[in-house]
Amino acid sequence: MKKDIKRIAIVRLSALGDIVNSAVTLQFIHDKYPDAKIEWITEEVFAPLLENHPLVSIVHTLNLKQLKKSKSFSLLKQTFLELRSLGEFDIIIDIQGLLKSAIVARLIGSNTHGFDKNSAREGIASYFYKTTSHIEYDENIVKRNTFLASDGLGFNISDEMLLNKKPIFETTEYPLDNSDKKNIAIVIGASWESKKYPKERVAELCNELKENSIILWGSDAEKEDALWICENSAYATIAPKLSLIDLVSLISSVDLLIGNDTGPTHMAWAQNIPSITLFGPTTTRMIYETxxxxxxxxxxxxxxxxxxxxxFSIKDIEVQKVVTKAKELLK
Structure with missing residues (x-):
């Protein structure tokens, strides 16, 4: 174990699922370094997820999208000065492994740690790190994140530790249907169209399960699809517009979550809630199966x-296959 680690910075700017799969490291870092302050650097939109986390002392936010859109030199200078003013860290861990995150890490300080050239998503990022770790790029994403953080800090996070992890985020109970039916959250959105399970199949899934299916959405287009599903299944209800905090609370309160490869779906694993993730253009490498x-x-x-x-092969996943797995998990 490394000595005298008192202040740790974690750089994980986006996206929601990646932040979820990186935040699992917090409890293990805290166990090894209970007196260390852990600070997180992220995009402004994701800050609410981490601001009240008991193991994160401070969340530092950036708005890189605004910076890219405005092309403002004054905003760039302000961002640069804010990063340089954070003070000295014993270690700055860039879990993202992109050029932009590596630059952010290096602006914060010199004690940077990240993936080596052959492990990072963008190999050029490795030139900004003082120390690096090697793990194959095609390794499970959660194992990559936890290995990088623990290797940089001089300890190991085992499969047993991951299987017995505590829920990653603290939540309050979300009010749900108290009937004899099970509450199933269904995530229909995703960053790419090809990641989405067709709405027709989702409606069929709800009708086959005959439980209380809550359709989660995050955009106007997804809301339209959610309403269509509810019109075509008496077992489906549309969730209200949710903040990040309410989203975590709802997911933490259901009996099962079914969804595409996207952030809210990964949240079920984070909270130790049973889940089924559907994959088309991506693979199960993106989740930690239990x-x-x-x-x-x-x-x-x-x-x-x-x-x-x-x-778009996700559309070929048979509804009955999902139903069978869902019923097994609901038992």
Whole structure:
């Protein structure tokens, strides 16, 4: 174990699922370094998820999207000065492994740690780190994140530790249907169209399960699809517009979550809630499978180094296969 670690910075700017899969490291870092302050650097939109986390002392936010859009030199200078003013850290861990996150890490200080050239998503990022770790790029994403953080800090996070993890986020109970039916959250959105399970199949899924299916949405287009599903299934209800905090609370309160490969779906694993993640153009590498958190992959072959965003094979996953797995988990 490394000595005298008192202040740790974690750089994970986006996106929601990646932040969730990185935040699992917090409890293990705290166990090894209970007196260390852990500070998180992220995009402004994700700050509410981490601001009240008991193991995060401070959340520092950036608005890189605004910076890119405005092309403002004064805003760039302000961002630079804010990063440089954070003070000295014993270690700055860039879990993202992109050029932009590596630059952010290096602006904060010199004690940077990240993936080596052959492990990072963007190999050029490795030139900004003082120390690096090697793990194959095609390794499970949660194992990559936890290995990088623990290796940089001089300890190990085992599979047993991950399987017995505590819920990652603290929540309050979300009011749900108290009937004899099970509450199932269904995530219909995703960053790419090819990641989405067709709304027709979601409606069929709700009708086959005959439980209380709560359709989660995050955009106007997703809301339209959610309403269509509810019109075509008496077992489906649409969730209200949710803040990040309310989203975590709802997911933490259901009996099962079914969804596409996207942030809210990963939240079920984070909270130790049973889940089924459906995959088309991506693979089960994106989740940490457990006895209660499983993935169902379409038959298409995936090259993770060159993801085919036009792979719509998720639509070929049979509803009955999902129903069978769901009933097993609900038992």
């Amino acid at each position: 006895p209660i958190n499983i993935g169902i992959k379409s038959s298409s072959k995936v090259d993770i180094y060159h993801i085919n965003k036009n792979d």
